[in-house]
Amino acid sequence: MARLILTFPEDQYYYTTLLTVRVTDINAGNHLGNDSMISMISEARARFLFEYGVSETEGDGTGIIVTDLATTYRAEAHARDQLLFEVGVMDFNKYGGDIIFRVTRPKDKTLVAMAKQGFVFFNYKTSQVVAMPEDFRTKFDRVNWID
Numbered sequence: 735m736a737r738l739i740l741t742f743p744e745d746q747y748y749y750t751t752l753l754t755v756r757v758t759d760i761n762a763g764n765h766l767g768n769d770s771m772i773s774m775i776s777e778a779r780a781r782f783l784f785e786y787g788v789s790e791t792e793g794d795g796t797g798i799i800v801t802d803l804a805t806t807y808r809a810e811a812h813a814r815d816q817l818l819f820e821v822g823v824m825d826f827n828k829y830g831g832d833i834i835f836r837v838t839r840p841k842d843k844t845l846v847a848m849a850k851q852g853f854v855f856f857n858y859k860t861s862q863v864v865a866m867p868e869d870f871r872t873k874f875d876r877v878n879w880i881d
Contacts, residue, residue, distance in 0.1 A: 738804055739806070740804060740806050740849070740850060742822065742850070743824065746823065746824045746876065746877065746878075747820045747822035747834070747836065748782070748821065748823065749786075749820070749821045749822070750820050750821070751781045751782070751821070752818055752819075753778065754814060754815070755812060755814060756770075759774075759813070765810035765811060765812055766811040766812070766815075766846075768805075768807075771805065772803065772805070774817070774837075775803070775805070775819070775835055775837075775851070778819035778835060779821065779833055781821075782821040782833070787873075788873075791858060796855055796856070796857050796864055797855070797856060797858055798853050798855060799854060799855075799856040800851050801853060801854055802852040803849065804849060805849040806847060806848050807846070808844075808845045808846060809846050810846075811839060811846050815839055815841075816839070817837050817838070818838045819835055819836075819837055820837075820838075821835055823874050825878060826866065826871065826874075826878070827866075828865055829854040829863050829864070829865060830853045831852075832852055832853070833850065834848075835847070835848065835849040835850065855870075
């Protein structure tokens with residue numbers, strides 16, 4: 735199987751946050767486990783959306799739903815490592831786009847992981863994909879659009 739390569743434009747990152755690797759995030763290989771990295775990515779996404787005033791679910795039932803996740807690991811992380819999550823968006827379309835992540839360890843400037851989450855707007859009351867709200871789209875004026 736061909737290896738996945740993730741690269742993202744530098745100008746698409748909008749937000750940064752630090753997260754600390756907990757002892758409970760460590761797996762049998764004595765490094766940050768895949769399941770914990772996914773949880774940390776989800777936390778970074780939630781912080782990013784909160785910072786930009788985006789609710790996980792609006793009163794009318796509309797919210798963001800993750801459609802896919804791709805992650806590449808470049809280095810190990812260990813208990814008590816501080817990790818910097820740079821978060822952005824790209825590849826918008828009528829219904830959603832991609833949330834992108836670059837994860838580094840600032841203490842030694844090591845790239846730990848790259849990831850992207852595909853997302854669409856979804857109405858949880860009607861169980862239907864819906865168009866991206868205008869107020870979301872206008873928050874990110876540098877984002878590219880695809881058909």
